Amino acid sequence: AQSVSQHNHHVILSEAASLELGCNYSYGGTVNLFWYVQYPGQHLQLLLKYFSGDPLVKGIKGFEAEFIKSKFSFNLRKPSVQWSDTAEYFCAVVTGGGNKLTFGTGTQLKVEL
Amino acid sequence: DTAVSQTPKYLVTQMGNDKSIKCEQNLGHDTMYWYKQDSKKFLKIMFSYNNKELIINETVPNRFSPKSPDKAHLNLHINSLELGDSAVYFCASSQDIGGFGTEAFFGQGTRLTVV
Numbered sequence: 001a002q003s004v005s006q007h008n009h010h011v012i013l014s015e016a017a018s019l020e021l022g023c024n025y026s027y028g029g030t031v032n033l034f035w036y037v038q039y040p041g042q043h044l045q046l047l048l049k050y051f052s053g054d055p056l057v058k059g060i061k062g063f064e065a066e067f068i069k070s071k072f073s074f075n076l077r078k079p080s081v082q083w084s085d086t087a088e089y090f091c092a093v094v095t096g097g098g099n100k101l102t103f104g105t106g107t108q109l110k111v112e113l
Numbered sequence: 114d115t116a117v118s119q120t121p122k123y124l125v126t127q128m129g130n131d132k133s134i135k136c137e138q139n140l141g142h143d144t145m146y147w148y149k150q151d152s153k154k155f156l157k158i159m160f161s162y163n164n165k166e167l168i169i170n171e172t173v174p175n176r177f178s179p180k181s182p183d184k185a186h187l188n189l190h191i192n193s194l195e196l197g198d199s200a201v202y203f204c205a206s207s208q209d210i211g212g213f214g215t216e217a218f219f220g221q222g223t224r225l226t227v228v
Contacts (some may be wrong), residue, residue: 005118018122032213032214034216036219038154042221043203043220043222044156044203044219045219046216046218047148050217051214088154090156092212094213095213096213097213098144098211098213099161099168099210099211100156100158100161100169100170100211100212101146101205101207101217102158103155103156103157105153105154106155106156108149108154
């Protein structure tokens with residue numbers, strides 16, 4: 001069964017710092033990859049997704065992620081974070097032929113002024 | 114227009130009670146899901162339905178019974194509530210089974226507190 005690992009559980013950054021959140025998945029076949037964000041007290045919103053093609057995908061609010069198939073990774077990046085980026089970030093995977101979205105354990109990001 | 118809507122948003126109830134959470138999507142999607150988010154924010158799938166048919170039942174206690182009257186609705190009924198059922202429950206929908214090739218849209222969540 002597929003699984004997703006997010007290695008950073010809590011990240012604290014100052015405004016304008018660069019962000020990289022790690023995500024690794026375990027599945028050897030075709031995958032769809034997602035990053036969702038959950039702002040405090042709110043529902044999950046899609047930041048970006050990878051289905052196929054260019055492995056560097058750009059999402060909303062200046063986020064991007066790079067799919068590296070050889071490393072089974074889909075790390076999330078942002079060059080300069082803002083206080084409003086404080087939220088929980090979830091990496092998720094759906095496998096080809098699979099029937100469910102599997103989430104990582106989440107990374108809590110706190111951006112300090 | 115809310116794409117996936119759940120009611121209620123908050124639910125506080127006593128142990129042993131029976132409660133329901135309703136979910137509706139207006140996206141025309143074929144597949145709907147229930148996810149449970151525990152106190153550590155871990156999200157785990159509970160059920161999925163495709164066109165009213167149960168696709169996934171992830172070893173959830175049989176006190177939890179999903180009901181899908183049509184493909185736009187997926188309700189969750191919980192019998193004999195226990196303290197450990199306290200969590201946030203998210204409903205979601207996607208066009209295809211499992212969301213492959215598409216994305217899942219989530220409702221705002223229902224925070225269930227069992228006292």
